[in-house]
Amino acid sequence: MLTDFLRRIILGKKEGFSFTAYKKGLVDFEKIEDDIGLYIHIPFCQTICPYCPYNKTIYNQEKAGEYKEALLKELILYKNLLGNKKISSVYIGGGTPTLLIKELGEVIGFLNTDYGFHGDIGIELYPSQVNEDLVSQLKELGIELVSLGVQTFNNEKLKFLGRNYEEKDLDRALTLLTQANFKCVDVDLMTNLPGQSWEELEYDLRKVYSYPIDQLSVYPLIVFPMTGLGRVIEKRGLSRFSELEERKILKLIDDISAQYGYKSSSVWTYGKSDGIRYTSVTRESFLGIGAGASSLFDCYFYLNTFDVDEYIKVLNRGRLPINLVNRMNEREKMIFWLFWRFYEGVIDEERFRFLFNREARKEFRLLFGALRFLGMSKSQEGKIILTDWGRFAYHFIEKQYSLHYLNKLWQAAREEAWIREIVL
Numbered sequence: 001m002l003t004d005f006l007r008r009i010i011l012g013k014k015e016g017f018s019f020t021a022y023k024k025g026l027v028d029f030e031k032i033e034d035d036i037g038l039y040i041h042i043p044f045c046q047t048i049c050p051y052c053p054y055n056k057t058i059y060n061q062e063k064a065g066e067y068k069e070a071l072l073k074e075l076i077l078y079k080n081l082l083g084n085k086k087i088s089s090v091y092i093g094g095g096t097p098t099l100l101i102k103e104l105g106e107v108i109g110f111l112n113t114d115y116g117f118h119g120d121i122g123i124e125l126y127p128s129q130v131n132e133d134l135v136s137q138l139k140e141l142g143i144e145l146v147s148l149g150v151q152t153f154n155n156e157k158l159k160f161l162g163r164n165y166e167e168k169d170l171d172r173a174l175t176l177l178t179q180a181n182f183k184c185v186d187v188d189l190m191t192n193l194p195g196q197s198w199e200e201l202e203y204d205l206r207k208v209y210s211y212p213i214d215q216l217s218v219y220p221l222i223v224f225p226m227t228g229l230g231r232v233i234e235k236r237g238l239s240r241f242s243e244l245e246e247r248k249i250l251k252l253i254d255d256i257s258a259q260y261g262y263k264s265s266s267v268w269t270y271g272k273s274d275g276i277r278y279t280s281v282t283r284e285s286f287l288g289i290g291a292g293a294s295s296l297f298d299c300y301f302y303l304n305t306f307d308v309d310e311y312i313k314v315l316n317r318g319r320l321p322i323n324l325v326n327r328m329n330e331r332e333k334m335i336f337w338l339f340w341r342f343y344e345g346v347i348d349e350e351r352f353r354f355l356f357n358r359e360a361r362k363e364f365r366l367l368f369g370a371l372r373f374l375g376m377s378k379s380q381e382g383k384i385i386l387t388d389w390g391r392f393a394y395h396f397i398e399k400q401y402s403l404h405y406l407n408k409l410w411q412a413a414r415e416e417a418w419i420r421e422i423v424l
Helices: 002-011 061-082 097-114 132-140 155-160 167-178 198-209 229-236 243-259 308-316 330-344 349-356 365-373 388-415
Strands: 018-021 035-042 086-094 120-125 145-151 184-191 215-220 263-266 269-271 286-289 294-297 300-304 322-327 346-348 377-380 383-386 421-423
Touching: 002 365, 035 097, 061 097, 061 286, 061 308, 086 097, 097 120, 097 132, 132 167, 145 167, 167 184, 184 198, 184 243, 198 215, 198 243, 215 243, 243 263, 243 388, 263 330, 286 300, 322 388, 330 346, 330 349, 330 388, 346 349, 365 377, 365 383, 383 388, 388 421
Parallel strands: 035 086, 035 286, 086 120, 120 145, 145 184, 184 215
Antiparallel strands: 018 322, 018 421, 215 269, 263 269, 286 294, 294 300, 300 322, 346 383, 377 383
16 A cells, blocks of 8 residues: 555655553653643544544533543643643644533643643534533633534535534534634535535535635545445445545635635645634644543654543543553654644755754655655745645545554554554
């Protein structure tokens, strides 16, 4: 497969990436940066969307209370490890995080008092949850970055995706959010939905831009094998756009975004040039708390157990809920960093030099030579910038990464609370 080929050619690595069971001493927490982002995962949902690969479970009020207490215990454990190091930003995802809005008030309050946190807080919103009371609660908690999971305005497609709202509900939610003076209102849209037409796609884009949003995150529906959605699509005989047609979709998004004054800020996001971005996945380092959350710093990438009951149980014993750990060598650290900078569409050569004390072009001569030869990148003022063709190539590779790495990792983590080892 493509991911194996790229691993062998670019990294010179024949074997896969190994994740091993966490044990005390495996992670050097002193390597955590002085300023690091925090991700909080809330896995609870009222219903389960059939396409969603993320860690989630049906909401239960009693369990939610236990989960909140576990989050606080995990934060206490990390506070002891961090010392005087600071949390620079907080992103809350799920699941449907606002199902625990009251409990999150306690968590944010703890971050403010015990961590001295005063930075930006972002949160994902489910459209039918948005009302005037929720907006007031978000403001009171100091949450100023919001991301609304619209997916599409087409009622038929929303029903297929298992989303329990209609276009009129989206209109109400978008009106409330864009009039509430948040620092950033981001909207998530999906493309290449089963049976979607070009006209329906264009309608979604123009509809969302009819509101004064700050950012659009628009990405293709990735059919993770572990969700079973692929079998449903096949059974119903639904068609989807081809890979080459997805390149035309990217061009359509570029063109329509430009008409409304938005430009690409990464492969799958568009914003105003002077706007604040809503972004959680492209941080150079972050800690993740909650069941299924992942963390990245120095040479460590690890994830917590996905099992909510086990997550609560292990924290009640005073232990970190880390399940699996990947320790990267220096070259792997560099390529992991480059992977997410490619998502942003720009490689800052000076930043690479500062982080790794190496020259990016020399260290990955074959990679950057091929990108330049194929017209996928250009150089400008010390930066390597992806062209439209290069953005499409990344778009394709990101999907392969999701299907062949994340799908295997997340499926295993969903099936088994504590894993000895997995090789990707």
